Amino acid sequence: AVAPVAGLWWRQALPSRPVPTLFALGSVDPLIPLRGGEVHLPWGNRLIRRPAAISTLEAWATAIGCEPKSVIERTGPVREERYPGPVEFRTLHVDGLGHHWPGGRGQLNPRIAGPTCDTLELNPVLFEFFRRHSL
Numbered sequence: 001a002v003a004p005v006a007g008l009w010w011r012q013a014l015p016s017r018p019v020p021t022l023f024a025l026g027s028v029d030p031l032i033p034l035r036g037g038e039v040h041l042p043w044g045n046r047l048i049r050r051p052a053a054i055s056t057l058e059a060w061a062t063a064i065g066c067e068p069k070s071v072i073e074r075t076g077p078v079r080e081e082r083y084p085g086p087v088e089f090r091t092l093h094v095d096g097l098g099h100h101w102p103g104g105r106g107q108l109n110p111r112i113a114g115p116t117c118d119t120l121e122l123n124p125v126l127f128e129f130f131r132r133h134s135l
Contacts (some may be wrong), residue, residue: 001133003126006099008032008056018064024122025053027099030114034093036121040119042112061089088133093119112124 001021006029009013009116031039032104036052042106046098066085072082083089092102098114103123 001130002006003129005101005122006032008051008053013063014101015064016086018085020088020129021060021064021090022088022126022129023057023091024102024120025091025093026099026102026114027093027095028097028114030112031099042101057083057091064083064089088129092120094127 018061033050034053038047039050040047051074060095061068061083064087066083066089070081070083073082077095079093081091092107096103096115100108100113100116103121
């Protein structure tokens with residue numbers, strides 16, 4: 001199983017088997033914007049264009065044999081979506097969270113990484129997810 005946090009990939013991945021996946025994303029992440037767009041990188045002082053997070057989530061769903069369209073399981077400060085398929089694939093969208101670990105200390109500069117919030121404590125969620133998906 002894999003559980004990316006505040007990160008996406010830009011090239012098409014082709015895993016050798018369906019991989020259970022749990023994504024956690026902040027709704028106001030200035031480095032990984034949910035709707036995509038221009039991002040100012042603080043290192044190298046560069047402006048780049050990032051794709052919408054939803055595009056990469058749909059591509060990953062397809063790569064692991066899941067439906068590319070998600071089903072909303074829960075709304076509120078933490079929106080949970082599920083991509084139906086042969087393995088568990090869920091996303092957690094944390095309202096008001098920038099590019100930080102959900103429930104972490106948020107030690108990145110908010111000017112670069114956006115705001116922190118304590119809406120979700122991700123560590124126990126990940127522990128349970130990996131416990132369910134051990135080989």
